[in-house]
Amino acid sequence: MLRLSKTDVAPGLCMPSVLIVEDSLVVTKILRHIASQVLTFDVFYADSAEAARKQVESRDDWFAAIVDLNLPDAPNGEMVDYMLQQKIPTIVLTGRMFDENRDALLRQGIVDYVQKEGLYSYQYCVNLVNRLYRNRDIKVLVAEDSSVTRSFITELLRRHQFQVVEAADGQKALKAILADPEIDILLTDYNMPVMNGFELIHALRHQHEKVDLVVIGLSSAEDKYLSAKFIKNGANDFLYKPFSHEEFFCRIMHAVDGMERKKELLSMAYRDTLTGIHNRRYFVQQSRKMIAQAQSGNTPLTFAIMDIDFFKSINDSYGHDVGDLVLIAFAKILQESLGRFLIARTGGEEFCVLFPGLAAEKAARLLDAVRKQVEESFVETPEGEISFTFSSGLSQLPADNLEVLMKEADIQLYNAKDNGRNCVCF
Numbered sequence: 001m002l003r004l005s006k007t008d009v010a011p012g013l014c015m016p017s018v019l020i021v022e023d024s025l026v027v028t029k030i031l032r033h034i035a036s037q038v039l040t041f042d043v044f045y046a047d048s049a050e051a052a053r054k055q056v057e058s059r060d061d062w063f064a065a066i067v068d069l070n071l072p073d074a075p076n077g078e079m080v081d082y083m084l085q086q087k088i089p090t091i092v093l094t095g096r097m098f099d100e101n102r103d104a105l106l107r108q109g110i111v112d113y114v115q116k117e118g119l120y121s122y123q124y125c126v127n128l129v130n131r132l133y134r135n136r137d138i139k140v141l142v143a144e145d146s147s148v149t150r151s152f153i154t155e156l157l158r159r160h161q162f163q164v165v166e167a168a169d170g171q172k173a174l175k176a177i178l179a180d181p182e183i184d185i186l187l188t189d190y191n192m193p194v195m196n197g198f199e200l201i202h203a204l205r206h207q208h209e210k211v212d213l214v215v216i217g218l219s220s221a222e223d224k225y226l227s228a229k230f231i232k233n234g235a236n237d238f239l240y241k242p243f244s245h246e247e248f249f250c251r252i253m254h255a256v257d258g259m260e261r262k263k264e265l266l267s268m269a270y271r272d273t274l275t276g277i278h279n280r281r282y283f284v285q286q287s288r289k290m291i292a293q294a295q296s297g298n299t300p301l302t303f304a305i306m307d308i309d310f311f312k313s314i315n316d317s318y319g320h321d322v323g324d325l326v327l328i329a330f331a332k333i334l335q336e337s338l339g340r341f342l343i344a345r346t347g348g349e350e351f352c353v354l355f356p357g358l359a360a361e362k363a364a365r366l367l368d369a370v371r372k373q374v375e376e377s378f379v380e381t382p383e384g385e386i387s388f389t390f391s392s393g394l395s396q397l398p399a400d401n402l403e404v405l406m407k408e409a410d411i412q413l414y415n416a417k418d419n420g421r422n423c424v425c426f
């Protein structure tokens with residue numbers, strides 16, 4: 001489970017609060033320790049129902065509560081009832097869970113229950129709060145023709161804070177997904193009017209890699225082969241109907257964790273570790289697509305290569321670490337001033353920008369403004385403030401491909417270096 005950092009929160013927004021209500025000192029100590037390691041929420045603690053009520057009334061930014069089912073002054077789950085009345089998503093902690101209790105609590109609308117069985121169960125419980133927080137950014141489409149089943153699934157997903165959209169048949173689901181790239185997960189039934197689950201997955205897999213869209217097929221338990229067919233037809237996973245709350249969320253969480261991990265790996269593969277901006281691999285991949293689009297639409301496109309002047313002497317005079325700080329500062333300026341275009345660090349002190357929709361004159365004006373900004377700024381380093389400049393060469397369409405654009409821009413970069421550096425040539 002990933003740790004949420006303050007940077008995951010939109011600027012200007014504070015993390016909401018989480019309340020942990022537990023009377024056992026030992027359990028509280030364990031929860032406090034885990035929470036301090038994995039949560040960046042403001043976490044409050046209460047050791048009785050009375051203290052918990054006071055805490056709840058004292059603020060209105062509760063995101064979730066972890067509540068012991070049996071407290072000395074609320075022995076029969078009264079605190080859980082209270083939290084749900086306050087509309088606070090509630091995770092129940094309990095020593096032992098009987099089937100009747102479990103069914104009643106899940107019907108009441110708790111997020112989940114966790115039995116106090118050891119360190120792992122406490123970690124699961126605290127991590128679930130993080131999971132809920134991130135679920136708010138995940139959109140799930142439920143494609144199911146039975147309105148009863150659809151509503152049931154939708155309610156379960158909303159309880160776990162997912163954004164949910166619904167479709168009553170495969171064709172509506174297809175339309176919704178193609179129109180909304182934010183949809184991350186599709187839960188689809190097999191038997192649906194107009195377009196069934198397999199036809200829907202086939203149509204989608206032409207457009208979406210599995211990492212982009214996680215598909216979970218819903219199969220009836222009567223047809224044992226349907227689940228395998230779902231997987232063979234492109235689904236990531238399947239679920240037999242009817243399912244329990246626990247089964248449902250285990251599958252969903254498994255899918256979401258896998259999706260996040262893959263996205264993280266992809267992001268690592270496409271980012272430059274030093275500066276955090278995109279790397280050459282990403283730049284080349286995206287550029288090819290953008291160049292093809294510009295060629296087919298007959299629209300302008302400019303390619304620019306930038307190279308820091310006398311960078312070797314910065315390294316030689318101040319050391320490699322200071323050179324790194326200069327690279328980071330340059331990437332930051334590029335990101336801030338040209339972030340709406342495709343930017344990457346493509347080599348040591350070499351950066352590239354692709355300007356789709358811009359002819360070279362316009363792109364050169366933008367780059368020249370960045371050149372002046374860099375010329376006038378200083379990088380704070382342990383060796384003092386350092387100034388630097390860069391040179392840039394541009395090329396534009398028409399050109400056969402990215403390689404030709406790169407070659408032509410490289411020639412212009414040499415001209416810029418020959419002309420005394422700190423200039424933009426095209």
Ligand SMILES: Nc1nc2c(ncn2[C@@H]2O[C@H](COP(=O)(O)OP(=O)(O)OP(=O)(O)O)[C@@H](O)[C@H]2O)c(=O)[nH]1
Nearest residue numbers: 307308309310311312313315320321323324348349
């Ligand atoms: N600090 C640091 N230096 C790097 C990195 N990658 C490459 N370099 C250095 O960048 C320098 C590039 O130097 P040169 O290609 O000679 O170019 P220059 O000194 O910038 O000279 P001109 O381009 O002609 O203005 C070399 O010394 C590389 O070692 C890096 O990640 N960090």
